[in-house]
Protein backbone atom coordinates (compact mmCIF):
# COMPACT_ATOMS: atom_id res chain seq x y z
CA UNK A 1 0.00 0.00 0.00
CA UNK A 2 1.46 3.42 -0.90
CA UNK A 3 2.18 5.55 2.19
CA UNK A 4 -0.15 8.34 1.14
CA UNK A 5 -3.24 6.13 1.03
CA UNK A 6 -5.01 5.40 4.31
CA UNK A 7 -7.25 2.42 3.62
CA UNK A 8 -8.53 2.42 7.19
CA UNK A 9 -10.16 5.83 6.73
CA UNK A 10 -11.41 5.21 3.22
CA UNK A 11 -14.77 3.73 2.31
CA UNK A 12 -13.20 2.44 -0.89
CA UNK A 13 -9.58 1.98 -1.95
CA UNK A 14 -7.67 0.54 -4.88
CA UNK A 15 -4.05 -0.41 -4.22
CA UNK A 16 -1.79 -1.03 -7.24
CA UNK A 17 -4.65 -2.55 -9.17
CA UNK A 18 -4.00 -4.07 -12.58
CA UNK A 19 -6.30 -6.07 -14.82
CA UNK A 20 -5.16 -8.25 -17.67
CA UNK A 21 -7.38 -10.25 -19.99
CA UNK A 22 -6.44 -12.76 -22.62
CA UNK A 23 -7.25 -11.91 -26.20
CA UNK A 24 -6.48 -13.64 -29.51
CA UNK A 25 -3.36 -11.42 -29.73
CA UNK A 26 -2.19 -12.51 -26.27
CA UNK A 27 -2.49 -10.88 -22.89
CA UNK A 28 -4.03 -7.40 -22.87
CA UNK A 29 -3.57 -4.96 -19.99
CA UNK A 30 -6.74 -2.92 -19.48
CA UNK A 31 -5.86 -1.40 -16.08
CA UNK A 32 -2.36 -0.70 -14.95
CA UNK A 33 -1.20 0.01 -11.39
CA UNK A 34 -4.18 2.12 -10.30
CA UNK A 35 -4.22 3.38 -6.68
CA UNK A 36 -6.52 5.79 -4.86
CA UNK A 37 -8.68 6.01 -1.75
CA UNK A 38 -12.15 7.54 -1.51
CA UNK A 39 -13.53 9.20 1.63
CA UNK A 40 -16.98 8.38 2.97
CA UNK A 41 -19.72 10.56 1.55
CA UNK A 42 -17.65 11.91 -1.35
CA UNK A 43 -18.98 12.08 -4.88
CA UNK A 44 -16.37 10.98 -7.41
CA UNK A 45 -16.54 11.16 -11.20
CA UNK A 46 -14.46 8.69 -13.21
CA UNK A 47 -13.72 10.18 -16.63
CA UNK A 48 -11.73 9.22 -19.71
CA UNK A 49 -12.04 8.28 -23.36
CA UNK A 50 -13.95 5.25 -24.57
CA UNK A 51 -11.86 2.16 -23.81
CA UNK A 52 -9.86 3.89 -21.03
CA UNK A 53 -10.93 1.23 -18.52
CA UNK A 54 -13.68 3.05 -16.60
CA UNK A 55 -16.29 0.27 -16.58
CA UNK A 56 -13.59 -2.29 -15.81
CA UNK A 57 -12.47 -0.23 -12.82
CA UNK A 58 -16.04 0.16 -11.57
CA UNK A 59 -16.66 -3.59 -11.79
CA UNK A 60 -13.50 -4.21 -9.73
CA UNK A 61 -14.36 -1.56 -7.13
CA UNK A 62 -17.85 -3.04 -6.73
CA UNK A 63 -16.48 -6.57 -6.34
CA UNK A 64 -18.19 -7.79 -9.51
CA UNK A 65 -14.80 -8.90 -10.85
CA UNK A 66 -11.30 -9.47 -9.43
CA UNK A 67 -8.10 -7.64 -10.38
CA UNK A 68 -5.15 -9.61 -11.75
CA UNK A 69 -2.87 -7.77 -9.32
CA UNK A 70 -3.40 -5.42 -6.40
CA UNK A 71 -6.13 -5.08 -3.82
CA UNK A 72 -9.58 -3.52 -3.54
CA UNK A 73 -10.81 -2.51 -0.08
CA UNK A 74 -14.48 -1.79 0.52
CA UNK A 75 -15.57 -0.61 3.97
CA UNK A 76 -12.48 -2.13 5.57
CA UNK A 77 -12.77 -5.49 3.80
CA UNK A 78 -10.18 -6.71 1.30
CA UNK A 79 -12.41 -7.93 -1.56
CA UNK A 80 -9.49 -9.65 -3.23
CA UNK A 81 -9.33 -12.19 -0.37
CA UNK A 82 -12.93 -13.28 -0.92
CA UNK A 83 -14.51 -15.83 -3.23
CA UNK A 84 -17.59 -15.05 -5.34
CA UNK A 85 -20.03 -15.88 -2.51
CA UNK A 86 -18.08 -13.71 -0.08
CA UNK A 87 -18.03 -10.81 -2.53
CA UNK A 88 -21.77 -11.26 -3.20
CA UNK A 89 -22.47 -10.93 0.53
CA UNK A 90 -20.33 -7.77 0.77
CA UNK A 91 -22.07 -6.33 -2.30
CA UNK A 92 -25.54 -7.04 -0.89
CA UNK A 93 -24.63 -5.24 2.35
CA UNK A 94 -22.59 -2.30 0.99
CA UNK A 95 -23.07 -1.63 -2.69
CA UNK A 96 -25.67 -0.32 -5.12
CA UNK A 97 -25.05 -0.38 -8.86
CA UNK A 98 -26.81 1.58 -11.62
CA UNK A 99 -25.96 0.39 -15.11
CA UNK A 100 -26.37 2.34 -18.32
CA UNK A 101 -28.76 -0.31 -19.63
CA UNK A 102 -30.74 -0.49 -16.34
CA UNK A 103 -30.52 -4.30 -15.82
CA UNK A 104 -34.00 -4.54 -14.27
CA UNK A 105 -35.43 -8.04 -13.93
CA UNK A 106 -38.05 -8.13 -16.74
CA UNK A 107 -40.34 -10.65 -15.02
CA UNK A 108 -40.61 -8.53 -11.85
CA UNK A 109 -42.65 -5.35 -11.57
CA UNK A 110 -41.16 -2.05 -10.36
CA UNK A 111 -41.96 -2.79 -6.71
CA UNK A 112 -40.57 -6.32 -6.86
CA UNK A 113 -37.37 -5.08 -8.55
CA UNK A 114 -36.81 -2.62 -5.68
CA UNK A 115 -37.73 -5.24 -3.04
CA UNK A 116 -35.16 -7.72 -4.37
CA UNK A 117 -31.98 -6.23 -2.79
CA UNK A 118 -33.87 -5.57 0.46
CA UNK A 119 -34.84 -9.23 0.62
CA UNK A 120 -31.32 -10.35 -0.31
CA UNK A 121 -29.91 -8.19 2.48
CA UNK A 122 -32.47 -9.64 4.92
CA UNK A 123 -34.06 -6.25 5.71
CA UNK A 124 -37.35 -5.93 7.62
CA UNK A 125 -40.54 -4.85 5.79
CA UNK A 126 -39.05 -4.90 2.28
CA UNK A 127 -42.39 -4.07 0.66
CA UNK A 128 -42.96 -0.98 2.80
CA UNK A 129 -39.37 0.25 2.26
CA UNK A 130 -39.56 -0.38 -1.49
CA UNK A 131 -42.80 1.59 -1.74
CA UNK A 132 -41.27 4.49 0.19
CA UNK A 133 -38.24 4.72 -2.06
CA UNK A 134 -40.38 4.44 -5.22
CA UNK A 135 -42.30 7.41 -3.83
CA UNK A 136 -39.00 9.30 -3.40
CA UNK A 137 -38.18 8.81 -7.07
CA UNK A 138 -41.71 9.83 -8.09
CA UNK A 139 -42.92 6.42 -9.22
CA UNK A 140 -45.28 5.38 -6.41
CA UNK A 141 -48.24 5.13 -8.80
CA UNK A 142 -46.30 2.92 -11.17
CA UNK A 143 -45.25 0.27 -8.67
CA UNK A 144 -47.13 -2.54 -10.45
CA UNK A 145 -45.68 -1.83 -13.90
CA UNK A 146 -43.17 -4.17 -15.50
CA UNK A 147 -39.95 -2.80 -17.06
CA UNK A 148 -41.40 -3.24 -20.57
CA UNK A 149 -44.25 -0.88 -19.58
CA UNK A 150 -41.91 1.89 -18.39
CA UNK A 151 -40.04 4.58 -20.35
CA UNK A 152 -36.23 4.78 -20.27
CA UNK A 153 -36.28 7.54 -17.66
CA UNK A 154 -38.77 5.63 -15.52
CA UNK A 155 -36.71 2.45 -15.76
CA UNK A 156 -33.64 4.42 -14.72
CA UNK A 157 -35.50 5.80 -11.71
CA UNK A 158 -36.52 2.26 -10.72
CA UNK A 159 -32.86 1.22 -11.11
CA UNK A 160 -31.79 4.09 -8.83
CA UNK A 161 -34.52 3.24 -6.32
CA UNK A 162 -33.30 -0.35 -6.34
CA UNK A 163 -29.65 0.68 -5.94
CA UNK A 164 -30.49 3.01 -3.04
CA UNK A 165 -33.04 0.79 -1.30
CA UNK A 166 -30.55 -0.74 1.13
CA UNK A 167 -28.83 2.65 1.72
CA UNK A 168 -25.52 1.25 0.54
CA UNK A 169 -22.18 2.66 1.66
CA UNK A 170 -21.26 3.16 -1.99
CA UNK A 171 -23.42 3.72 -5.05
CA UNK A 172 -21.75 3.02 -8.39
CA UNK A 173 -23.29 4.35 -11.58
CA UNK A 174 -21.88 3.67 -15.05
CA UNK A 175 -23.07 6.46 -17.36
CA UNK A 176 -26.41 6.61 -15.57
CA UNK A 177 -27.79 9.18 -18.00
CA UNK A 178 -26.32 7.74 -21.18
CA UNK A 179 -29.71 6.56 -22.45
CA UNK A 180 -31.76 9.55 -21.32
CA UNK A 181 -32.62 12.92 -22.84
CA UNK A 182 -30.85 15.81 -21.12
CA UNK A 183 -33.89 16.95 -19.12
CA UNK A 184 -34.69 13.47 -17.76
CA UNK A 185 -30.97 12.85 -17.24
CA UNK A 186 -30.78 16.07 -15.22
CA UNK A 187 -33.64 14.92 -12.97
CA UNK A 188 -32.03 11.53 -12.46
CA UNK A 189 -28.72 13.15 -11.49
CA UNK A 190 -30.41 15.62 -9.13
CA UNK A 191 -32.04 12.63 -7.51
CA UNK A 192 -28.73 10.82 -7.07
CA UNK A 193 -27.07 13.85 -5.45
CA UNK A 194 -30.11 14.37 -3.23
CA UNK A 195 -30.03 10.78 -2.01
CA UNK A 196 -26.23 11.05 -1.61
CA UNK A 197 -26.68 14.11 0.60
CA UNK A 198 -29.54 12.69 2.64
CA UNK A 199 -27.99 9.28 3.37
CA UNK A 200 -24.24 10.16 3.11
CA UNK A 201 -23.82 7.46 0.50
CA UNK A 202 -20.54 7.68 -1.41
CA UNK A 203 -21.16 8.16 -5.13
CA UNK A 204 -18.81 6.85 -7.82
CA UNK A 205 -20.03 7.84 -11.29
CA UNK A 206 -18.59 7.09 -14.70
CA UNK A 207 -19.53 9.90 -17.01
CA UNK A 208 -18.65 11.58 -20.30
CA UNK A 209 -20.69 14.58 -19.19
CA UNK A 210 -18.39 17.46 -18.13
CA UNK A 211 -21.10 19.35 -16.26
CA UNK A 212 -21.97 16.22 -14.26
CA UNK A 213 -18.29 15.57 -13.47
CA UNK A 214 -17.97 19.20 -12.33
CA UNK A 215 -20.72 18.66 -9.74
CA UNK A 216 -18.67 15.95 -8.03
CA UNK A 217 -16.24 16.51 -5.13
CA UNK A 218 -13.49 14.79 -7.05
CA UNK A 219 -12.65 13.80 -10.64
CA UNK A 220 -10.45 10.79 -11.38
CA UNK A 221 -9.15 10.56 -14.95
CA UNK A 222 -8.13 7.35 -16.72
CA UNK A 223 -6.25 7.03 -19.97
CA UNK A 224 -5.21 3.71 -21.49
CA UNK A 225 -5.84 1.94 -18.18
CA UNK A 226 -3.70 4.33 -16.12
CA UNK A 227 -4.75 6.90 -13.57
CA UNK A 228 -3.66 10.18 -15.18
CA UNK A 229 -5.42 12.82 -13.08
CA UNK A 230 -7.07 13.22 -9.70
CA UNK A 231 -8.64 16.59 -9.01
CA UNK A 232 -10.59 17.82 -6.03
CA UNK A 233 -13.24 20.50 -6.41
CA UNK A 234 -12.44 23.76 -4.60
CA UNK A 235 -14.23 23.65 -1.25
Ligand SMILES: Nc1ncnc2c1ncn2[C@@H]1O[C@H](COP(=O)(O)OP(=O)(O)OP(=O)(O)O)[C@@H](O)[C@H]1O
Nearest residue numbers: 021022023028030049050051052053054055056057
Ligand atom coordinates in the same frame (compact mmCIF):
# COMPACT_ATOMS: atom_id res chain seq x y z
N1 LIG B 1 -13.22 -9.19 -21.11
C1 LIG B 1 -12.51 -8.44 -21.94
N2 LIG B 1 -11.73 -9.01 -22.88
C2 LIG B 1 -10.98 -8.26 -23.73
N3 LIG B 1 -10.95 -6.92 -23.69
C3 LIG B 1 -11.71 -6.30 -22.79
C4 LIG B 1 -12.53 -7.02 -21.87
N4 LIG B 1 -13.18 -6.11 -21.09
C5 LIG B 1 -12.77 -4.90 -21.51
N5 LIG B 1 -11.89 -5.01 -22.53
C6 LIG B 1 -11.19 -3.91 -23.21
O1 LIG B 1 -10.61 -3.10 -22.21
C7 LIG B 1 -10.69 -1.74 -22.55
C8 LIG B 1 -11.39 -0.98 -21.44
O2 LIG B 1 -12.77 -1.34 -21.44
P1 LIG B 1 -13.85 -0.58 -20.56
O3 LIG B 1 -15.16 -1.21 -20.85
O4 LIG B 1 -13.40 -0.58 -19.14
O5 LIG B 1 -13.75 0.88 -21.15
P2 LIG B 1 -14.59 2.21 -20.79
O6 LIG B 1 -13.60 3.23 -20.34
O7 LIG B 1 -15.69 1.85 -19.88
O8 LIG B 1 -15.14 2.64 -22.21
P3 LIG B 1 -16.58 3.27 -22.63
O9 LIG B 1 -16.50 4.75 -22.30
O10 LIG B 1 -16.63 3.04 -24.10
O11 LIG B 1 -17.66 2.56 -21.87
C9 LIG B 1 -11.37 -1.68 -23.90
O12 LIG B 1 -10.40 -1.57 -24.88
C10 LIG B 1 -12.10 -3.01 -23.98
O13 LIG B 1 -12.26 -3.41 -25.29
Ligand SMILES: [Mg+2]
Nearest residue numbers: 054055056174
Ligand atom coordinates in the same frame (compact mmCIF):
# COMPACT_ATOMS: atom_id res chain seq x y z
MG1 LIG C 1 -17.76 1.79 -20.08
